[in-house]
Amino acid sequence: MAKRDYYDVLGVAKGASPEEIKKAYRTKAKELHPDRNKDDPKAEAAFKDVNEAYDCLKDEQKKAAYDRFGHAAFDGGMGAARGGAGGFRGQQDFASAFSDVFDDLFGDFMGGRGGTAGRSRATRGNDLRYNLRISLEEAFKGLQKTVTVPTAVTCGACDGSGAEGGSEPVTCPTCSGMGKVRAQQGFFTVERTCPTCNGLGQTIKNPCKTCHGAGRVEKEKQLSVNIPAGVETGTRIRLAGEGEAGLRGGPTGDLYIFIEVREHALFQREGTNLFCKVPVSMVTAALGGDIEVPTIDGGKARVKIPEGSQAGRQMRLRGKGMPAIRARDVGDMFIELSVETPVNLTGRQKDLLREFEKISAENNPQSSSFFSSVRNFWDSMKG
Incomplete structure (x- = not known):
């Protein structure tokens, strides 16, 4: 059975440019990939035809020979898909071609590979976490707090470039700027981070003496943090751009302040409500009376104890609890009576x-x- 014309297989004209051929190949490969056509028994053969056509037309020498002699140019074991001495070479070419469409199919999901010689040398800095403990009174009122954070800041000597004396990084010779290298293992192409540039895509011949090529230095930074009223344990405050500086001029990470509210000697908190257990004598519980209780704002509230009150009885003081964070709502305070039994009686x-x-x-x-x-x-x- 005669082979189809390679240009017809890819759906391009004979005078198509390399970019047009590559684009057509990627479209066809996505369309005919066996994983996407599990119910079509012809898809795998068509997929192989597309790869064979692209393997020929992407190579200038093979393309020139094909344009002149057609399929006859590869008779005698020269073809990419032939057996014999050319078999392993054909397998390598197919894997290389397949890796191009693999980039398109899964590149975005895996974070992308970057452009041609153009993997960006800049890497975003890490986010930082700072645990801040405050009192319940501070959580009630809100406050401005100055914190000292150990972090990495942009190196002033090289302005974050990592290079000494205004020199520029150069493209990594090992990965050609991709940040990753590929190794052929039969049909599969294994990709790993470039060991020379550690994935940056560039190397520095003359590193900065201050930061040793990192583009950043360790330093403590003081920041003023606004803690809004109503925060509770687990509240997270984000300070954009206050994290670690990026490598070699990359964007700065963020700083996250995690709030922990210390336990209080008098009040227990549940959301915006406060609970206070107040001891009263048997006589007061039996006969009733008035008592004074503290409030979280530092004031006092007078509470009337009804006659015949039992231990565990609760009374509500509306609006005496905690404010809701960034809202106008205020919780309540609940007084729980603890009837005290007298000791050391005469x-x-x-x-x-x-x-x-x-x-x-x-x-x-x-x-x-x-x-x-x-x-x-x-x-x-x-x-």
Whole structure:
């Protein structure tokens, strides 16, 4: 069966430029790739025809021979897809051709490979993290805080270029500026970071004596951070461009301030609400009364204890909690009563309590209800 014309296979005219041929090949290879046409048994053969055509037409010498003699130019084992002594060479050419379409299919997903000699020498600096501990009172009010951050800044001696005396980096001879090198292993092309330039694509013959070619130096930097009112543990504040300087003039990273609010001796926080456990005497809980409680703003609030209050009872003070971050809402404060049992009683106090217990059995409804339920439980178990 006669072979199809290579130009027809790629869908280009005979006088097409190398750029047009390469573009047509990539389009066809994407369209006919077996992974995209698993249900089409003819796709693999068509895909091989496209690669064979491109392998010929991308090479100036092969293309000139093909234009003059057609397929007859490669009879006798000279073709890229022939067996014998030319077989391994053909496999290499196919893998090289396939790597071009692999770049298009997966290059964006893998972060790209850069242009021709043009992988950018500049690398973005790292983001930094700073853990900042503040008090609950500071979280309530908000504050300006000055922090000292160890970081890497642009080298002033070489303006971040990494080169001494205004000289410029040169294209890496190992990877030709790509930042990566490829090794052929049969059908596959293995790619790894260039060991000479560490992926930068360029090398410096005369490195800066201050930064030793990195384009940046270690330095502590003081920054003023605005902590808004209402922050809580886990709040993250981003300071754009305040991270590490990039390598060789690359863009600067960001600084992230992570907030941790210390535990408070009086208040427990849940979101915007505050909880405060207040001890009261048995007499106050029984007879009722007024008490003063602290508030997070440093003030006081008077709370009325109802007569007959039980331990654990909560009372709400509206608007006395924490502000919502970057909002006008304010939480509430909850007072929880802790009825305190007196200790170190005198003999007289003990006698009075015993006497009080004898005459107040009917005034303890919870106890009466509980022990009544206990008796019913035991009676049911006996039955």
